[in-house]
Amino acid sequence: MTQIDLYSKNSRCIDRVFLSERRYIVNFQPVDLVIANGTVHTPEGSSRHNVCVVGGKIVGLTDPSNTPPAAKVIDANGLDVLPGLWHVHCHFREPGHTYKEDFCSGTTAAAAGGITFCIDMTNNDPHPTTLESFELKRETIAPKALVDYALYGGGLYPKTVEALAKAGAIGIKVFNTRHVKEVYPYISELGVVDHGILHELYEAVADTGLLCAVHHDDSEWCKRLTFRDYINAGRTSNRDYMEAYERGYMYGHGMAAGLAASTYYARLTGVRLHVLHMGVMPPAANELVRFAKSQGIDISGEMETATLFMTREQAEKVGPGTYSFAYAPEEHWRAVYDGTAEMLVGEHAPHTLQEITPGWQDAFSVPLGVTGAQEFIPLVLNAVNEGKLNLNDVARLCAEAPAKRFGQYPKKGRIQIGADADFTIVNMKAESVFTAADMHTKAGYTAWEGVSVKGMPVYTIVRGSTVMDHGKIVGKPGYGQFHPGIAVS
Structure with missing residues (x-):
């Protein structure tokens, strides 16, 4: 003893x-x-x-x-006591697009959904690709967060990567993509489609020891086929868009092609590669990640709940409010079960109804996104009740694995002595139906409108303080702490 x-x-x-x-x-x-x-x-x-x-x-x-x-x-x-659960793919839109969301409303939604730690993305204005713009973002949002958080630095200029790392970036996010019609949120300036620059970014990130998270694509491939078979043919409705998505023209085969090249660059540079959007790629992408791991490449991936739980019927009902639906779900579940995807995410990428409503007629010309900050964990808990996961899986996929991969373990990610007192306490018998009226996001809608779930968070506790109690937000803006990235050798 x-x-x-x-x-x-x-x-x-x-x-x-x-x-x-x-x-x-x-x-x-x-x-x-x-x-x-x-x-x-x-x-x-x-x-x-x-x-x-x-x-x-x-x-x-x-x-x-x-x-x-x-x-x-x-x-x-x-009740069931889980380690504080993470959401590693948030677009809280601040600075620059706060009419869609801001850090207060976004982290409020996260707290309501049982999330204790968020990682925010980079497609802001100004985008955090330099020391000055990263520090501006960090200082702007500090008084607003209800839960703990980290920030990606934007991967655009290889020469600024070291400064972003020193300023506390949790990792470097690279958009190896551009939208077929140059539509936000894929800010064209952020798109790194020159593979020479991509390679130099990987070299620079490898030198810092941080994670390099990449949205892969082959933009010209995607653009050519989408215009040829849909846009130029006048087939632009939301249903046409869904068909193009299902065929892999929007988020699909081009992403797998981009990933294939990227894994080779990762091998050459030794960068710690993190693959975003695994669920919206075809199953071949999972095989690429498996092969890369078998070759000793330091690679991880995240699987979206939208592509595990969203039916095409629901996606068509919501329309432009969601960019995806279940895409080869059996193969993507296999990637979760065998560890090809180390973590689950419920991407939160909100836009306003005014922006997306024209997408019923032309879905290729409106911003693409989905809501998930508040819905993510209830959807995962519902999967537990359906027998697809158990709560030990949830503790791994939504807490310990991301905390380890992003260098925050053992401070976070596990219920153990010495760790931060972060907890998501859940009632696995509680039932709910998602409605816009219950959402805290500024978007004014939920991509999961009308979806029923069983299993709900009842307490969100961050460093020993309750920020959500049975659906009521009791935390205050500014309580959430910024956590800088830590290099992992």
Whole structure:
């Protein structure tokens, strides 16, 4: 049996912690928070423990008979206690496009959906591709976040990558793509379609040790075939767009072609490559990632819930409010089960109804996006109730795996002593139906309108403080902390 002395940040001594193989036995002075009587989940298993928190950190896991007095107790009887869940693909649109979303509304939606940590993307105005624009974004959003967060630096200029890393970028995001009609959110200036520059970006990112996250494509391939078979033929309705998507013209075969080249550049440069949008590529893309891993390339990927759960019927009903639907779901589920995709995401990419409504007639000329900050975790919990996942999978796919890949583990990503006290507490019996009226996003709609789910977050707790309690937002803007990237060797 090992004895450990722990101290909180305010120097209040926690007597002693004894660790045994079977349980934690803790003799405490009063603690700040106890989450009592819940079932605690890690990727390896589940157990009945109370969780003790002091100074925003986890300081003990006890059985109910040996729990210290606490300033606050959350009774989690009948509930499941997960590590704070992550959303690693958010477009909160600030600065520059705050009429669509801002960091306050976006992180409020995330908190309502059980998310404790968000990573925000780069298609802003100005885009965070230089030290000055990155610092402007960081300073602008700091007073607004309700949950913890990190920021990608924009991959456009190889010479600015080192400065972005030093400024705290969690990784470098590269748009290896352009929209067929140069429509936002694919800011044309951000599109790196010159493969020489792409290679130099990979070299620069490899030197920092950060992750390079890439939206792959072969833009000219996609543009030529889409114009030939759809736009020039006057076939531009939302249903035509869905057909083009299903054929792989929009988000599809061109992305797989771009990925094939990119994995080779990753091999040459040694960059830590992270593949975005695996779910909207054809299954061949999964095979490319599997092969790259077998060759020792440092590569990971994220799978969108939209392409696991969104039916074509739902996508056609919502129309321009969603860019995708289930694309070879059986193959993409296999990529989740076998570890080809290490993490799940529910991409949040909102636009206003005014912007997207013309897409019923011409879906190729409106911004592409989908909502997901608030809906992501309930959709995943519903998949658990349907038997597609279990809660140990959720702890891995939505917390521990992203925390490790983005260099924030063991501070975040797991319920263990010494980690930040981030928790997503869920009621697996609770049922809900998504409606626009319940959404916190500025977009004014949900891509999942009318979809029923079973399993809902009931508490979102960030560093020991409750920011959402049974659907009510109780956290304050500015509480969320910025977490800089950490190089992973």
